[in-house]
Amino acid sequence: MQYYKPPIQEIRYVFEALGFEEEVTSLEKFRDFDLETSMAIVETMANIGVEKLLPLNRVGDEEGLEFNPETQEVHLPEGFREAYQTLVENGVMGLTGPTEYGAAGAPEPLGICFSEIATSCNKSFSMCPGLNLGLADALDHHATKEQKDQYLEKLITGEWTGTMALTEPQCGTDLGLMTTKADPNDDGSFSVSGTKIWITFGEHNLTDNIIHFVLARLPDAPKGTRGISAFVVPKVLEDGTRNEVWCTGLEEKMGIHASPTCVMSFEGAKGFLVGEPHKGMRAMFTLMNMARLYVGVEGVGLGEISYQTALAFAKERRQGRSLDREKRQKEEAADTILVHPDVRRLLLNVKSTTQALRALGLSVGIEVEKSRHHPDEEVRKEAKDYVDLMTPLMKSYGTERGFQNISDAMQVCGGAGYTRDWNIEQYMRDERIAMIYEGTNHVQALDLIGRKLPKDNGRLLRNFQSRIMTELEACKEYEELKTLVEAVEKAAGRLAQVTMNVASVAMGDPEEGAAVASNYLNLFALTALGYAWLRLARYAVENDTDDRDTRVKTATYFAEMVLPETGLYKKLCEVGKAPMMAFSADEF
Numbered sequence: 001m002q003y004y005k006p007p008i009q010e011i012r013y014v015f016e017a018l019g020f021e022e023e024v025t026s027l028e029k030f031r032d033f034d035l036e037t038s039m040a041i042v043e044t045m046a047n048i049g050v051e052k053l054l055p056l057n058r059v060g061d062e063e064g065l066e067f068n069p070e071t072q073e074v075h076l077p078e079g080f081r082e083a084y085q086t087l088v089e090n091g092v093m094g095l096t097g098p099t100e101y102g103a104a105g106a107p108e109p110l111g112i113c114f115s116e117i118a119t120s121c122n123k124s125f126s127m128c129p130g131l132n133l134g135l136a137d138a139l140d141h142h143a144t145k146e147q148k149d150q151y152l153e154k155l156i157t158g159e160w161t162g163t164m165a166l167t168e169p170q171c172g173t174d175l176g177l178m179t180t181k182a183d184p185n186d187d188g189s190f191s192v193s194g195t196k197i198w199i200t201f202g203e204h205n206l207t208d209n210i211i212h213f214v215l216a217r218l219p220d221a222p223k224g225t226r227g228i229s230a231f232v233v234p235k236v237l238e239d240g241t242r243n244e245v246w247c248t249g250l251e252e253k254m255g256i257h258a259s260p261t262c263v264m265s266f267e268g269a270k271g272f273l274v275g276e277p278h279k280g281m282r283a284m285f286t287l288m289n290m291a292r293l294y295v296g297v298e299g300v301g302l303g304e305i306s307y308q309t310a311l312a313f314a315k316e317r318r319q320g321r322s323l324d325r326e327k328r329q330k331e332e333a334a335d336t337i338l339v340h341p342d343v344r345r346l347l348l349n350v351k352s353t354t355q356a357l358r359a360l361g362l363s364v365g366i367e368v369e370k371s372r373h374h375p376d377e378e379v380r381k382e383a384k385d386y387v388d389l390m391t392p393l394m395k396s397y398g399t400e401r402g403f404q405n406i407s408d409a410m411q412v413c414g415g416a417g418y419t420r421d422w423n424i425e426q427y428m429r430d431e432r433i434a435m436i437y438e439g440t441n442h443v444q445a446l447d448l449i450g451r452k453l454p455k456d457n458g459r460l461l462r463n464f465q466s467r468i469m470t471e472l473e474a475c476k477e478y479e480e481l482k483t484l485v486e487a488v489e490k491a492a493g494r495l496a497q498v499t500m501n502v503a504s505v506a507m508g509d510p511e512e513g514a515a516v517a518s519n520y521l522n523l524f525a526l527t528a529l530g531y532a533w534l535r536l537a538r539y540a541v542e543n544d545t546d547d548r549d550t551r552v553k554t555a556t557y558f559a560e561m562v563l564p565e566t567g568l569y570k571k572l573c574e575v576g577k578a579p580m581m582a583f584s585a586d587e588f
Contacts, residue, residue, distance in 0.1 A: 003312040006046035017539035052083040053121035060258025072246045074203040084206045093158030101152035109365035119301030123430040124258035135162030138287035142275040165196040165214040176224035182216040192271040202262030203247035210235040230280030231271035245269040255429030296394030299402020302427045303354045306409035313413045314338040350405040352558035356529040385460040392444035397525030399434040445517035471534045487559035488530035491566040515577030523569035
């Protein structure tokens with residue numbers, strides 16, 4: 001059973017609370033994307049998701065993929081090609097991106113909305129459109145004018161699809177160990193040779209051409225990541241001939257069964273250099289940074305559909321409870337499990353964190369556009385600081401909390417949640433990979449503590465602290481937000497204290513920083529979610545919205561039942577590396 005109603009009204013509320021029109025529509029580039037127009041686009045995307053993608057979700061999980069080892073072709077389950085064409089025909093594939101290459105030119109928050117909805121409806125399918133826009137963004141920033149003219153329009157409109165071909169059998173996170181090589185040809189192209197693994201949508205039957213973004217080494221490349229260059233390697237060349245890039249197998253995975261995860265063999269395939277020689281990591285990070293934000297949103301999408309499923313189950317599941325007769329008559333849900341405090345705890349854990357994560361993700365999307373298009377350089381700089389700081393938080397905590405939320409939703413459903421009838425077990429399997437790909441969550445923590453915090457003598461952190469203090473002061477005017485304000489103040493104080501300790505210790509011993517990095521990220525992320533709730537709750541109170549009381553109650557629940565976790569993470573950060581490093585290798 002698949003229970004899902006796209007959260008249109010919730011998205012609209014977040015847009016209003018975050019000042020979408022003031023922050024985004026006011027930018028010259030997005031004058032045509034007022035709130036009503038933007039919400040109409042979201043509704044169109046939602047309708048396509050529910051009508052075309054959601055019915056294929058269970059089908060794709062059960063049928064999986066068909067790989068022909070003789071032709072080295074991959075066929076997706078029945079209906080996937082037709083659904084893909086629906087997205088192309090409705091312009092969804094080209095929602096964001098440069099208009100000169102066929103995109104609608106919509107702001108990033110709308111792309112984030114589509115990502116959430118598509119993930120809720122069909123995680124396997126949703127991974128293909130995301131790759132297209134990521135590759136298009138990298139090419140737009142680093143490719144030559146000729147390369148842009150050749151590839152961008154077809155990628156943006158969805159006529160072709162794209163991949164990221166980074167990982168090799170002997171190297172994952174440490175890309176400096178890669179051995180794929182690129183030898184120059186007389187015509188200015190390169191012959192790319194090597195094996196790449198775990199390549200999402202590396203081969204499929206949705207489109208006639210696939211453009212691979214490949215990291216490889218030139219003959220004179222320095223060692224390590226300083227010697228990595230970036231190339232585009234088309235499946236089909238401009239003259240229509242088949243390039244020497246082949247799928248040699250598919251991975252058997254825990255989840256995302258309808259998403260082809262391919263082993264790709266580049267056998268002297270013709271490729272074309274993107275950007276400068278040995279500077280491929282620049283293009284890779286352009287692609288990767290936005291991908292990390294979108295991966296965090298996957299936790300929001302699957303957490304949302306799991307919540308809706310569990311809530312539907314809780315409202316249907318009958319179970320007696322010893323209430324006095326008068327209260328039973330008044331309480332409509334008294335004879336369902338929804339009356340039980342622990343069921344409510346589980347559901348509210350999911351609801352309060354999913355709503356905050358959605359708001360945090362959309363706030364990052366808004367700041368992305370301000371960092372690119374705001375006329376004031378200082379505003380652009382501060383917006384970029386926010387994006388850089390929040391991206392590892394969204395990727396890591398968004399996926400971990402998303403997985404936990406799916407687990408809590410499963411718990412609500414009891415044994416029914418563990419079986420396939422209610423689909424939550426599929427959502428859990430599909431979400432688990434998100435904590436691993438696009439840089440494991442510990443890599444995000446190391447990025448936060450090793451790069452983002454020290455940058456420009458802590459400027460990014462100071463800018464965030466300024467934001468949260470401004471919001472706290474604004475919320476102090478309202479008595480009904482007192483509990484939330486006090487809880488966020490306490491969390492922010494813990495974060496500040498731990499940051500000082502971690503910074504001083506890590507300077508003397510990098511291993512100490514690495515040992516506490518993941519717990520520190522979770523402490524930071526929870527504080528950021530508190531900041532998101534300040535904004536959501538204040539908007540409800542100031543504007544006396546119809547759901548004001550529920551918003552304040554949910555914010556208060558988050559403050560009293562979730563935000564205290566910052567105390568645990570503070571204590572864990574204070575422990576340091578000693579408990580881990582006390583063991584010798586042979587004691588494991």
